[in-house]
Amino acid sequence: xxxxxxxxxxxxxxxxxNPKNFTVLKDANRSAEGDNPLCGDKVTIYLKLEDDVIRxxxxxxxxxxxxxxxxxxxxxxxxxxxVEEFQTFFNIFHQMxxxxxxDSIVLGKLAALSGVHQYPVRVKCATLAWxxxxxxxxxxxxxxATTE
Amino acid sequence: xxxxxxxVCYNRKRLKTVKNSVKNKSNxxxxxxxxxxxxxLMNHYxxxxxxxxxxxxxTQKPQVVLDKLNEFYTQYNANxxxxxxxxxxxxxxxxxxxxxxxxxxxxxPDPSTIVFTRGATEAINLVAYAxxxxxxxxxxxxxxxxxxxxxxxxxxxxxxxxxxxxxxxxPLHLPVDGTLDLHSLEVNLTNxxxxxxxxxxxxxxxxxxxxxxxxxxxxxxxxxxxxxxxxSVPHSKVDVQALDCDFLVFSGHKMMGPSGVGVLYAKETLLxxxxxxxxxxxxxxxxxxxxxxxxxxxxxxEAGTPNIAQAIGLGAAVDYLNELNMESIHAYEKELMNYASxxxxxxxxxxxxxxxxxxGAIIIFNVEGIHPHDLAQILDQDGIAVRAGHHCAQPIxxxxxxxxxxxxxxxxxxxxxxxxxxxxxxxxxxxxxx
Ligand SMILES: Cc1ncc(COP(=O)(O)O)c(C=O)c1O
Numbered sequence: 001x002x003x004x005x006x007x008x009x010x011x012x013x014x015x016x017x018n019p020k021n022f023t024v025l026k027d028a029n030r031s032a033e034g035d036n037p038l039c040g041d042k043v044t045i046y047l048k049l050e051d052d053v054i055r056x057x058x059x060x061x062x063x064x065x066x067x068x069x070x071x072x073x074x075x076x077x078x079x080x081x082x083v084e085e086f087q088t089f090f091n092i093f094h095q096m097x098x099x100x101x102x103d104s105i106v107l108g109k110l111a112a113l114s115g116v117h118q119y120p121v122r123v124k125c126a127t128l129a130w131x132x133x134x135x136x137x138x139x140x141x142x143x144x145a146t147t148e
Numbered sequence: 149x150x151x152x153x154x155x156v157c158y159n160r161k162r163l164k165t166v167k168n169s170v171k172n173k174s175n176x177x178x179x180x181x182x183x184x185x186x187x188x189l190m191n192h193y194x195x196x197x198x199x200x201x202x203x204x205x206x207t208q209k210p211q212v213v214l215d216k217l218n219e220f221y222t223q224y225n226a227n228x229x230x231x232x233x234x235x236x237x238x239x240x241x242x243x244x245x246x247x248x249x250x251x252x253x254x255x256x257p258d259p260s261t262i263v264f265t266r267g268a269t270e271a272i273n274l275v276a277y278a279x280x281x282x283x284x285x286x287x288x289x290x291x292x293x294x295x296x297x298x299x300x301x302x303x304x305x306x307x308x309x310x311x312x313x314x315x316x317x318x319p320l321h322l323p324v325d326g327t328l329d330l331h332s333l334e335v336n337l338t339n340x341x342x343x344x345x346x347x348x349x350x351x352x353x354x355x356x357x358x359x360x361x362x363x364x365x366x367x368x369x370x371x372x373x374x375x376x377x378x379x380s381v382p383h384s385k386v387d388v389q390a391l392d393c394d395f396l397v398f399s400g401h402k403m404m405g406p407s408g409v410g411v412l413y414a415k416e417t418l419l420x421x422x423x424x425x426x427x428x429x430x431x432x433x434x435x436x437x438x439x440x441x442x443x444x445x446x447x448x449x450e451a452g453t454p455n456i457a458q459a460i461g462l463g464a465a466v467d468y469l470n471e472l473n474m475e476s477i478h479a480y481e482k483e484l485m486n487y488a489s490x491x492x493x494x495x496x497x498x499x500x501x502x503x504x505x506x507x508g509a510i511i512i513f514n515v516e517g518i519h520p521h522d523l524a525q526i527l528d529q530d531g532i533a534v535r536a537g538h539h540c541a542q543p544i545x546x547x548x549x550x551x552x553x554x555x556x557x558x559x560x561x562x563x564x565x566x567x568x569x570x571x572x573x574x575x576x577x578x579x580x581x582x
Contacts, residue, residue, distance in 0.1 A: 004580075064522045
């Protein structure tokens with residue numbers, strides 16, 4: 001039997017209770033809203049993008065522990081990264097939460113979310129913010145992201 | 149030493165079993181006996197016996213219903229109303245017997261007023277198309293409520309889009325207590341109102357709406373009334389003649405029957421005057437190249453090969469419910485509900501939404517600091533199935549100003565012990581996440 005504590009690791013609980021970068025970014029030049037209508041999760045991502053580098057990133061919104069922690073850890077991981085690096089992270093992260101295959105060197109603390117792959121309905125919770133960042137990067141306009 | 153320890157464990161377990169059977173005892177229902185009729189409830193999930201507390205979504209099936217499906221497929225599987233051979237006749241007879249059972253169950257005046265559909269949703273859509281599209285025009289109004297399941301909102305949004313009629317809502321009472329603001333009925337109910345479509349028992353708050361009063365009021369302005377009884381017919385005695393409603397819908401799967409069958413009851417004169425819903429075989433009387441005439445009711449509304457096995461299975465479910473007795477079921481569920489709401493009321497961090505004076509065995513709540521999805525996930529680990537989300541009633545969530553809630557909904561096979569397990573699970577989630 002899969003232990004629920006594998007999903008709700010201390011790191012995830014900590015980030016969900018005290019999320020990092022949980023604020024409105026004053027000098028953001030990109031933002032996007034993401035919405036998971038099934039469970040009512042909502043997230044707004046703020047980005048400060050300069051020459052294809054994510055100089056700063058923050059978020060606001062409400063959601064379950066998984067989505068909040070995923071978003072919080074993601075923001076810490078993306079600061080200072082290029083758009084191309086984001087795309088690589090996204091692909092590896094997505095693969096991890098759907099298959100359990102982890103590349104912890106690339107993902108760092110995000111690897112704590114690998115337990116999600118045991119719970120297919122929760123994949124959307126973990127990936128909502130990522131889809132939203134992708135939308136914010138793609139055209140910068142305020143746009144609602146939908147998850148797969 | 150080892151033996152002794154095993155003995156103590158065994159005895160403790162036995163003691164708990166004995167205690168449970170005392171705790172679970174009721175004057176209305178022998179729940180231990182009832183549970184043995186439901187094979188799924190005997191299973192273990194995640195190593196724990198399942199506590200199925202999502203009965204507003206769907207219900208488990210007693211062995212007699214499963215046997216009936218098996219009997220149909222192994223003994224008289226044939227199409228209905230057309231075969232000249234004996235198993236076809238037997239299938240037709242069983243299918244029409246099921247219709248009679250359903251008619252008796254809700255005290256319909258005649259089996260011809262019972263149309264088998266795919267579920268409550270299809271039944272509402274049937275009315276929205278076969279009645280709505282032919283009887284609504286600009287200036288007409290349909291009155292629904294903010295308490296509706298999406299299945300009693302969207303068909304009317306579509307109907308007013310096609311006909312130019314207007315959709316109006318009876319609001320929830322504010323602050324939200326799970327009841328409707330019935331004062332607004334006077335304002336909203338006018339001679340422009342052609343139909344009042346209203347949920348009989350809310351799938352969110354469990355509120356049993358004062359439908360008799362609403363039907364009287366609607367009749368006084370000449371409006372028809374549709375009752376969405378998906379949550380009431382499975383749990384209490386419903387009498388369509390006493391209510392004097394024009395349409396009433398429900399789903400078989402929410403009352404121990406198979407999925408894929410539901411019911412539309414409508415007054416005979418209405419069914420006769422309505423246009424068909426779907427076209428095809430079975431619903432016609434004569435067909436020529438450019439002109440056809442319709443079959444008699446109810447078959448006029450049952451185009452194509454119907455859900456024969458499911459309808460027959462629903463008949464078996466009705467027999468089973470009658471045997472348990474609807475009044476006893478209702479009384480027992482009231483006990484469960486009181487037990488659950490007393491427990492949840494006294495738990496720290498728990499907020500219950502809605503406390504209507506008359507309500508069925510449905511309770512929604514939130515635990516401060518825990519998202520319903522996380523709570524449901526943690527409960528699932530202990531074999532406890534509850535619903536987390538918006539319960540197909542987003543307008544209510546909007547009024548409550550919450551994105552989601554957790555819902556526990558009970559049926560006659562649930563026990564107080566399962567409710568205790570729910571309480572322990574919530575405590576566990578609080579310890580883990582807060
Ligand atoms: C009050 C109410 N109405 C209608 C429905 C729709 O039933 P079905 O999905 O079986 O058509 C439901 C099911 O959740 C319900 O609770």
